[in-house]
Amino acid sequence: MRKILIAATAVMIAAAASLSGASAADKLKVGFIYLGPVGDFGWTYQHEVARQALVKEFGDKIETTYLENVSEGPDAERSIEQLVRAGNKLIFTTSFGYMDPTLKVAKKYPDVHFEHATGFKSDKNMGIYNGRFYEGRYIQGIIAGKMSKAGVLGYIASFPIPEVIMGINATILGAQTVNPNIKVKIIWANTWFDPGKEADAAKALLDQGADVIMQHTDSPAAMQIASERGKLAFGQDSEMIKFGPKTQLTSIIDNWAPYYIDRVKAELDGKWTTDNVWGGLKSKMVVMAPYTNMPDDVKKMAMDTEAAIIAGKLFPFKCPIVDQTGKTVECKGGDHLDDGQVLGMNFYVKGIDDKIPGK
Amino acid sequence: MQLVLEKRAERSNIIALVSPLIAIGLTIVTMSILFAILGKNPISALGVYFIDPLTDSYSLQEIAVKAAPLVMIAIGLSLCYLANVWNIGAEGQFLIGAVAGSWLAVETHGTDAGPWVLPAMLLLAAAGGALYALIPAICRVRFGASEILTSLMLVYVADLFLDYLVRGPWRDPAGFNFPTTAEFDPVATMPILIQGGRLHLGAIIALVVVAAAAVLLGRTIKGFEIRVVGAAPRAARFGGFNSNQLVLLTFAISGALAGLAGIIEVAGPVGHLQPGFSPGYGFTAIIVAFLGRLNPVGILIAGLFLALTFIGGEQAQIAMKIPLDVTKVFQGILLFYVLACDSLILYRFRLIFPSRQVHRGTA
Numbered sequence: 091m092r093k094i095l096i097a098a099t100a101v102m103i104a105a106a107a108s109l110s111g112a113s114a115a116d117k118l119k120v121g122f123i124y125l126g127p128v129g130d131f132g133w134t135y136q137h138e139v140a141r142q143a144l145v146k147e148f149g150d151k152i153e154t155t156y157l158e159n160v161s162e163g164p165d166a167e168r169s170i171e172q173l174v175r176a177g178n179k180l181i182f183t184t185s186f187g188y189m190d191p192t193l194k195v196a197k198k199y200p201d202v203h204f205e206h207a208t209g210f211k212s213d214k215n216m217g218i219y220n221g222r223f224y225e226g227r228y229i230q231g232i233i234a235g236k237m238s239k240a241g242v243l244g245y246i247a248s249f250p251i252p253e254v255i256m257g258i259n260a261t262i263l264g265a266q267t268v269n270p271n272i273k274v275k276i277i278w279a280n281t282w283f284d285p286g287k288e289a290d291a292a293k294a295l296l297d298q299g300a301d302v303i304m305q306h307t308d309s310p311a312a313m314q315i316a317s318e319r320g321k322l323a324f325g326q327d328s329e330m331i332k333f334g335p336k337t338q339l340t341s342i343i344d345n346w347a348p349y350y351i352d353r354v355k356a357e358l359d360g361k362w363t364t365d366n367v368w369g370g371l372k373s374k375m376v377v378m379a380p381y382t383n384m385p386d387d388v389k390k391m392a393m394d395t396e397a398a399i400i401a402g403k404l405f406p407f408k409c410p411i412v413d414q415t416g417k418t419v420e421c422k423g424g425d426h427l428d429d430g431q432v433l434g435m436n437f438y439v440k441g442i443d444d445k446i447p448g449k
Numbered sequence: 450m451q452l453v454l455e456k457r458a459e460r461s462n463i464i465a466l467v468s469p470l471i472a473i474g475l476t477i478v479t480m481s482i483l484f485a486i487l488g489k490n491p492i493s494a495l496g497v498y499f500i501d502p503l504t505d506s507y508s509l510q511e512i513a514v515k516a517a518p519l520v521m522i523a524i525g526l527s528l529c530y531l532a533n534v535w536n537i538g539a540e541g542q543f544l545i546g547a548v549a550g551s552w553l554a555v556e557t558h559g560t561d562a563g564p565w566v567l568p569a570m571l572l573l574a575a576a577g578g579a580l581y582a583l584i585p586a587i588c589r590v591r592f593g594a595s596e597i598l599t600s601l602m603l604v605y606v607a608d609l610f611l612d613y614l615v616r617g618p619w620r621d622p623a624g625f626n627f628p629t630t631a632e633f634d635p636v637a638t639m640p641i642l643i644q645g646g647r648l649h650l651g652a653i654i655a656l657v658v659v660a661a662a663a664v665l666l667g668r669t670i671k672g673f674e675i676r677v678v679g680a681a682p683r684a685a686r687f688g689g690f691n692s693n694q695l696v697l698l699t700f701a702i703s704g705a706l707a708g709l710a711g712i713i714e715v716a717g718p719v720g721h722l723q724p725g726f727s728p729g730y731g732f733t734a735i736i737v738a739f740l741g742r743l744n745p746v747g748i749l750i751a752g753l754f755l756a757l758t759f760i761g762g763e764q765a766q767i768a769m770k771i772p773l774d775v776t777k778v779f780q781g782i783l784l785f786y787v788l789a790c791d792s793l794i795l796y797r798f799r800l801i802f803p804s805r806q807v808h809r810g811t812a
Contacts, residue, residue: 165759
């Protein structure tokens with residue numbers, strides 16, 4: 091009897107040892123918090139694509155976990171902490187609303203490293219990263235200005251925060267370089283992801299005479315509506331050409347994979363430090379989908395603009411910037427607005443015949 | 450041969466007790482099959498869902514944090530539903546309560562206001578929620594408007610009002626124009642009960658609410674009145690009970706409780722007011738109320754159980770890479786079986802063998 095007990099204990103210890111040896115020994119656990127479902131074909135999908143790129147790049151060296159559809163309310167802090175408690179050492183929280191919860195958890199677990207997307211608060215173990223999507227929007231503005239026969243653009247906006255305002259402004263500034271009288275109609279959907287609402291907004295914009303649709307919401311719904319009506323549209327966050335093969339002009343693609351690979355590599359090498367990265371076309375955090383459904387001269391114009399931005403010769407917010415009221419905005423960055431001014435942007439540029447909600 | 454659902458002569462007490470157990474049993478069987486199809490070990494998956502969250506203090510605390518607002522709102526709703534009054538807008542009252550309480554937190558932000566701030570916030574929130582709930586109640590009593598529609602539509606009004614405040618007058622001046630108020634001062638936040646965790650005073654308030662509701666319904670004339678008006682309105686009229694007054698009362702109580710839950714959520718786990726801070730607690734609480742059979746203790750159990758499935762579902766995503774949708778399917782199946790089994794309390798299955806003649810007649 092005693093022998094059996096000893097044998098059994100030995101087997102159990104061996105089993106336990108082999109289990110922990112296989113899974114926990116030197117694998118780095120990397121966690122992700124997603125705002126939407128992984129299949130939204132937009133924002134969350136692009137983060138998921140980058141996570142898969144991590145798995146491909148590092149294979150057995152890392153183990154990744156994600157939590158999807160995490161609301162930006164009281165649940166976020168728990169979801170992040172659950173990842174910490176499950177042993178994740180590097181955690182990406184991929185929406186603005188996770189900023190304060192991430193900071194709270196980061197203060198509680200100083201040994202774990204956090205990466206928060208699109209926010210403005212950081213800590214010694216919490217870095218922040220974001221894309222200069224406005225660079226892509228400027229190019230889209232030029233294309234839209236050229237392609238719109240009516241001279242009216244339709245813009246589905248999400249929330250009146252600087253990220254979205256700067257996108258609208260960059261679009262209009264781009265469009266004005268080719269059509270000084272361009273008009274834009276804006277609908278606030280008050281959501282990041284709601285295909286039904288986005289589709290309704292697209293219909294309303296088309297009914298109001300817009301013939302090129304663009305959006306700062308995450309689903310391909312607007313593209314599909316524009317496609318049904320035979321109008322033109324831009325994709326958002328990801329390549330959406332399959333939702334409108336004859337509709338999509340281009341799309342601003344969020345390309346997180348190089349950054350994620352870089353950060354995981356740093357973590358594996360023990361060299362991770364907090365950072366604040368705002369990457370654009372140049373660092374390929376923002377990538378333009380192929381320019382389609384447009385004449386060659388427009389295509390060339392778009393490509394030249396893209397090259398000029400990458401080369402640092404062209405700034406979408408180059409001075410002088412005149413706001414709606416006709417006042418010239420102070421120019422803090424030499425010949426263009428500095429990053430602080432862009433990050434806190436809370437005014438419309440001249441030519442937008444609308445009002446920022448709540449202002 | 451025909452299978453019919455036949456009304457029982459009287460409700461079966463045995464089935465009433467066993468029905469939730471049958472429902473849980475059927476859910477476990479169905480989920481085991483689903484897990485097996487997904488290629489996961491059903492035993493360990495169910496263990497992650499139901500057992501693991503109960504084994505460490507952190508998860509237990511999180512279950513209580515999640516359950517507290519659900520239970521509080523559901524208790525208020527159960528009073529309405531028992532009186533045959535249909536408050537569907539608890540979500541709106543939840544938001545307005547949060548707004549009313551946050552007003553004081555925003556006003557006193559950065560001043561050296563004393564510890565009176567939090568209790569005052571709780572009172573304001575309860576009053577705000579109650580007043581907001583009285584709008585549909587008065588519309589029904591005065592104009593006969595359906596409270597189902599009016600209370601539901603007021604949810605969107607509350608949502609947009611909150612939105613306006615945090616984007617406009619209450620916006621954090623140091624917040625880069627993002628729609629949120631400043632972080633509340635320590636005197637305006639719920640005290641934490643266990644150091645290092647998130648369990649806050651709200652859990653205790655929820656328990657007090659459960660006890661108070663149990664006393665109200667079981668031991669007072671008002672509670673009796675609520676139940677009689679709901680179950681037998683004619684008898685209640687003969688008994689001299691004023692049903693209009695009861696509409697106002699139940700709406701006010703449930704609004705106050707929802708409002709209280711709202712400020713507790715904002716001053717507790719969230720720490721500031723922001724749009725979309727509620728994951729739909731006001732609507733989920735309707736499920737909790739019915740799952741708990743409109744009984745205070747039942748609601749407490751139902752709230753804890755639903756919270757368990759949330760926490761367990763999250764742990765299943767992490768530990769077993771089970772998608773979130775499976776958790777939702779799981780909650781849906783549970784609700785489906787509970788309702789299905791409940792109908793067995795009042796109804797029973799019977800097989801009917803029709804005679805040949807009848808068969809020919811219909812053919």
